[in-house]
Amino acid sequence: MTAFDQGPTTPASPRSHTHPFLPYRPERLDQAEAIRRGEQFRTHLQARRSVRFFSPDPVPAAMIELAVDAANTAPSGAHQQPWKFVAVGDPALRHRIREAAEEEERINYEGGRLPEAWRDALGPLETDSDKSYLDTVPWIVVAFAEKSTPMPDGRLRKNYYVNESVGIACGLFIAALHTMGLATLTHTPNPMAFLTEILQRPTTERPYILFPVGYPAADCEVPDLARKPLTRALEYFAG
Numbered sequence: 453m454t455a456f457d458q459g460p461t462t463p464a465s466p467r468s469h470t471h472p473f474l475p476y477r478p479e480r481l482d483q484a485e486a487i488r489r490g491e492q493f494r495t496h497l498q499a500r501r502s503v504r505f506f507s508p509d510p511v512p513a514a515m516i517e518l519a520v521d522a523a524n525t526a527p528s529g530a531h532q533q534p535w536k537f538v539a540v541g542d543p544a545l546r547h548r549i550r551e552a553a554e555e556e557e558r559i560n561y562e563g564g565r566l567p568e569a570w571r572d573a574l575g576p577l578e579t580d581s582d583k584s585y586l587d588t589v590p591w592i593v594v595a596f597a598e599k600s601t602p603m604p605d606g607r608l609r610k611n612y613y614v615n616e617s618v619g620i621a622c623g624l625f626i627a628a629l630h631t632m633g634l635a636t637l638t639h640t641p642n643p644m645a646f647l648t649e650i651l652q653r654p655t656t657e658r659p660y661i662l663f664p665v666g667y668p669a670a671d672c673e674v675p676d677l678a679r680k681p682l683t684r685a686l687e688y689f690a691g
């Protein structure tokens with residue numbers, strides 16, 4: 453039984469439509485079971501950390517495909533799905549990406565392009581211009597945002613809420629990787645126009661986030677950071 457199966461007792465919809473619609477009847481869980489699942493999912497996500505120390509162990513392409521399939525379920529402005537995930541396993545191409553990213557980051561960190569307040573904010577993460585993990589990981593996946601999408605008739609379709617849509621898709625991608633025991637980092641080399649050139653993307657796409665993907669290194673460490681408490685993440689106007 454899926455959410456789209458019509459049960460025998462389901463009433464016919466009284467609505468009329470100009471486009472095709474389907475019945476949607478997801479299972480209604482009893483509340484104890486719903487809370488149990490919510491807690492389990494929350495605890496699972498709490499165990500995720502961004503990783504900068506990766507293992508070179510291989511990751512099958514099938515796992516990248518599963519994560520992108522999950523990302524591809526994201527809601528999007530006008531259902532335009534304005535994302536493209538480009539997966540790079542080729543070591544030579546990964547090395548080119550590393551070189552280009554480090555060139556920009558050297559200007560940021562050593563050349564003084566990063567404003568002081570920004571540097572201070574990054575202090576606890578101990579980031580620097582060394583992006584050697586881009587050579588270590590089996591995959592680099594770059595999410596591109598499609599500002600517009602070329603249509604089969606040659607015209608360009610403008611897309612709406614592109615940042616929101618691609619951001620949500622990337623969140624689902626991260627969660628799917630984590631579910632499979634893989635680690636990643638939301639790396640945003642700055643500026644990252646070099647990815648357009650190296651990965652030969654059309655000008656209608658903008659590099660959005662670069663994800664190194666792999667298993668954490670056996671000696672991986674992460675900064676000792678705390679998540680803000682629920683009381684600061686949630687405010688109620690309870691009824």
Ligand code: IYR
Pocket residue numbers: 557560574577579580581639640641642
């Ligand atoms: N792009 C730089 C700097 C950087 C910026 C933020 I905001 C971070 O959360 C981490 C790093 C870099 O990749 O090092």
